[in-house]
Amino acid sequence: MDVLYFAWVRERIGLPREQVETSAATVADLVEELRAREERYAAAFADLSALRVALDQELSDFDAPLAGVREVAFFPPMTGG
């Protein structure tokens, strides 16, 4: 699936998006897999309360299932307006 990063999450990981092969059942499982990869992922996902997640461009939760999802995006709380 496509995994996208925005704002300081993008800066910490050093990529705007990447293709991830995963069999993670939930967003939280995917986060665990990413955290285990490298320090920059661990740093970006250190505090989930400071992050939001969107599944196929809809705001969602970290315990949401990933079945059928094509695009996952991680970002800090929005600051529009």
Added chain:
Amino acid sequence: MRISVQKAPFELGAESDAFAAGVEGAGAVVTFTGVVRDADQGGLAAMEIEHYPGMTEKALAAIAEEAVKRWSLADALVIHRHGRLAPGERIMMVATAARHRKDAFEAAEYLMDYLKSRAPFWKKEILASGGSDWVAAKDADEDALKRW
């Protein structure tokens, strides 16, 4: 209803006039404009606004549709810019039109409250000193949603 996520500046007068002309007989038109603020007076070199193409347009359309339904608006407009903006530049505007002013004002506030915390935009302050800081979301912005 029109949603525009754009890099280019917009003309406030032209946008307001065009919006008002399209809702003849509405009775009340409210517009709000957000401007890049230099709180430290000279400390801010620019504001960089990042967004999530695709999700941004969908999120703004959903927020505006909800406002149109709740307040029976004649129309609603949201323009939000992204990219690098200088202090004093307009970031965004909303406009609402309704039969009565209360509905138009409330709907405009609703649009602002939701797009601050539910539309995928992120602001980064580029400081004159050379550093930069992501603007943190405020608890007050999240709390503002509870009144709706």
